[in-house]
Amino acid sequence: MGGLVEAEWYDVRRAQSGKPATYTCPFCPRKLPAFSEHVLIRPLGRGDGRRHAHMACVARAREQGRLPSREEWLRTQRQARRRSRGGLFARLFGRR
Numbered sequence: 001m002g003g004l005v006e007a008e009w010y011d012v013r014r015a016q017s018g019k020p021a022t023y024t025c026p027f028c029p030r031k032l033p034a035f036s037e038h039v040l041i042r043p044l045g046r047g048d049g050r051r052h053a054h055m056a057c058v059a060r061a062r063e064q065g066r067l068p069s070r071e072e073w074l075r076t077q078r079q080a081r082r083r084s085r086g087g088l089f090a091r092l093f094g095r096r
């Protein structure tokens, strides 16, 4: 992911401002003017490492599973815990 910080989950919200700024989308080489409706991505919900991205690019990244939300990440953590518990249970009482 060019320009985007690796993180377990991302806070993603709509953004738009009157600033005379131009951002570089982390998903494509096109420029992104601040006044256009776009998306602000914050790794782990923190301000450092935040990126402005096109809505379409974010939608595509989400479809590809590249931008998990906090809820999605928590769900995978719970699933992993359940799997490891199941593994221990199987070792203790399961098939021989």
Ligand SMILES: [Zn+2]
Pocket (backbone or CB within 6 Å): 025, 026, 027, 028, 029, 030, 053, 054, 057
């Ligand atoms: Zn883009």
